[in-house]
Amino acid sequence: MILHENHRLSRNSTIKDETGKSLEAMTVFQMSIKHLLDQLMETLNTQMVDPMFIKDVDFVLTVPAIWGDASKMFMREAAISAGIPTDQLTIALEPEAASIYCQYLHFEKEDTDRTDEFLKEVSTKMKYMVVDLGGGTVDITVHQKSSDGTLQEILPATGGPLGGTTIDKEFTSLIEEIAGKGIFEELKKESMEDYLDIFRQFETKKRNEATSKVRVTIPVTLDKLVKKKTKGGISKLLENMAIKSNVSYESSSKKLVMSPDFFNDLFKKTTEGIMQHIDKIFKTDKLDDVNTIIMVGGFSECKIIQKALQSKYKGSKRLIIPDEAGLAVVKGAVYFGHLPDVISRRVSRYTYGIQSWPEFCPGKDPEEKKIKVNNSFRCKDVMFPVIKRGEQIKVGHRKSQVFQALKPNQTELECAIFVSDKEDPRFVDEEGCRQLGILKVPIPAGTSCAEIEETIIFGETEIQFTANQLGSGRIMSTSFDMLDPKNLPDP
Structure with missing residues (x-):
C-alpha cells in the first residue's frame, strides 16, 4: 500500500x-x-x-x-x-x-x-x-x-x-494499449500466478538501461485471452498501431519485444x-x-x-x-x-496549534466568527500556533499550555490539536487546516479546579505529550488518538 x-x-x-x-x-x-x-x-x-x-x-x-x-x-x-x-x-x-x-x-x-x-x-x-x-x-x-x-x-x-511502481504502471498501460483496457483484470481471474509472473519478469528488466532489444515473455494465459478477442493475437493487433516500429511480438517464443529507446522512454515521465x-x-x-x-x-x-x-x-x-x-x-x-x-x-512539515477564542476585534475579525461568551464577545475558531511550518526545532523541544476544568466535577480535560499546511493559518476551519486529534487528560476526583499543564514534545520522529498538575507536580496520564475516523479531513 x-x-x-x-x-x-x-x-x-x-x-x-x-x-x-x-x-x-x-x-x-x-x-x-x-x-x-x-x-x-x-x-x-x-x-x-x-x-x-x-x-x-x-x-x-x-x-x-x-x-x-x-x-x-x-x-x-x-x-x-x-x-x-x-x-x-x-x-x-x-x-x-x-x-x-x-x-x-x-x-x-x-x-x-x-x-x-x-x-x-x-x-x-x-x-x-x-x-x-x-x-x-x-x-x-x-x-x-x-x-x-x-x-x-x-x-x-x-x-x-x-517510485518504481510508476514504471509498472507505464508497462501496464502499454499492454492495455495493445490488448485492450481490462485485460489484466481478466488475466487475474484466469491465472493470478501468470499475472504476478509477468511483473516479476519486468522487475528484473527495470534495473538496467536497455542497450539492445528488451524481451518480456507473455504468459500463455494472456496470449489466449488476446486471441479470443482478435484472431492473430498480439501480432495482429500491433500491425495497425503507431508503436509497431518500436514494439513487436515473437509468436514462436511468445515474447513482447521493445526497442531500447522505447523501453527507456517508459521511465521518462x-x-x-x-x-x-x-x-x-x-x-x-x-x-x-x-x-x-x-x-x-x-x-x-x-x-x-x-x-x-x-x-x-x-x-x-x-x-x-x-x-x-x-x-x-x-x-x-x-x-x-x-x-x-x-x-x-x-524542520516542522506543518504548523501545529490549538483552537482559541480571543476577544473579538471589530473590523479585523469576520462577523461570522463573532460569538458571545458570558458578558463579552469572542472570535471563535482562531488557530493559536504552537510550532510553525518550516521552523527548525531541536529534538525534545517542548511547548506547554495551562488548562483548567470549566465545569465542576469535570472528569476529563480535552484539547483539540490542529495542523495546517500553511505557515501562518488564521482559523482552524480554513482550507489546508485539519484536526489531528484530541488530547485527553483524566482529572482525578476532587481536583477539578486544579490547573493542568499540557506539554507537546516536538522534534522526535513522533509527536509526544505529557501532562502534570501544577502545584503538586503530579504526572497525569494522557491519550491522543489520531486514528479516529472523525479526525479525517473531508474528501
Whole structure:
C-alpha cells in the first residue's frame, strides 16, 4: 500500500488486494509485521547458544519522511498488535536512516576518492541532499552535519508518488494499449500466478538501461485471452498501431519485444518528475550551497534513473550512489537504533496549534466568527500556533499550555490539536487546516479546579505529550488518538 503525503489512515481503513477483495489495513500491516517478527525470532534462536526473547530485542520500524503523524501512529499500533512492546519500538524516517548510513559506509570503488572527500566535507558542516527512491515514493530531504557530530534537517521532507511502481504502471498501460483496457483484470481471474509472473519478469528488466532489444515473455494465459478477442493475437493487433516500429511480438517464443529507446522512454515521465522535484528544492532559500546528492533506496539502483540524474546535474552537482543503495535504509535503521540522538534538529512539515477564542476585534475579525461568551464577545475558531511550518526545532523541544476544568466535577480535560499546511493559518476551519486529534487528560476526583499543564514534545520522529498538575507536580496520564475516523479531513 502506498501512502502519499496527504493520505491518512484510520482504524476503519481498508486495503484491496489484486483481486479487488478488501481487508482492514490494520490487519494487513499487523500480520505482515508479525510474520517478520516470527521469522526474526526463529532465526535468532537457531543461531544463538542462549535462547532469545522479544524482551531482549529493540526494534526499529522505518517509514517515509513524508508520512504524517497519523500514519506513524498507525504503524506503531500495527507493530504493537503484532507483539512488539511499545517501549522497545522506535520509528525511524527512511531518508534519515539512509543519511546516517552514509556516514559509515563504503561507496562503490569508482567513487573511492570522492568518498574520502565527501566524508571530510561532512565533518565540516557540509549540506547534502538525500534522495530516497523506493517502490512507491520518492522521499527527499537536506541534511547538514553540526559541530557536535549530529545531523540537522535543513528542509522539511518532501516527495511524492514517483517510485518504481510508476514504471509498472507505464508497462501496464502499454499492454492495455495493445490488448485492450481490462485485460489484466481478466488475466487475474484466469491465472493470478501468470499475472504476478509477468511483473516479476519486468522487475528484473527495470534495473538496467536497455542497450539492445528488451524481451518480456507473455504468459500463455494472456496470449489466449488476446486471441479470443482478435484472431492473430498480439501480432495482429500491433500491425495497425503507431508503436509497431518500436514494439513487436515473437509468436514462436511468445515474447513482447521493445526497442531500447522505447523501453527507456517508459521511465521518462518518472525521471522528469523526480528532477523537477529536485530542481524545485534547489530553488529554495539557503540551499544554493548544496552541491551533493546521495541516491538511496531500491529504485535508485536503476541504471536509467542514475544516468538521467548524472546527465542532468553533471558539472553542477555531485551524485553519490552508495554500494547496495537498496539496503541503505535498513542498515541505517540499525545505526539509528544504536544512535537515537544522532538527529539533533528537524524542520516542522506543518504548523501545529490549538483552537482559541480571543476577544473579538471589530473590523479585523469576520462577523461570522463573532460569538458571545458570558458578558463579552469572542472570535471563535482562531488557530493559536504552537510550532510553525518550516521552523527548525531541536529534538525534545517542548511547548506547554495551562488548562483548567470549566465545569465542576469535570472528569476529563480535552484539547483539540490542529495542523495546517500553511505557515501562518488564521482559523482552524480554513482550507489546508485539519484536526489531528484530541488530547485527553483524566482529572482525578476532587481536583477539578486544579490547573493542568499540557506539554507537546516536538522534534522526535513522533509527536509526544505529557501532562502534570501544577502545584503538586503530579504526572497525569494522557491519550491522543489520531486514528479516529472523525479526525479525517473531508474528501
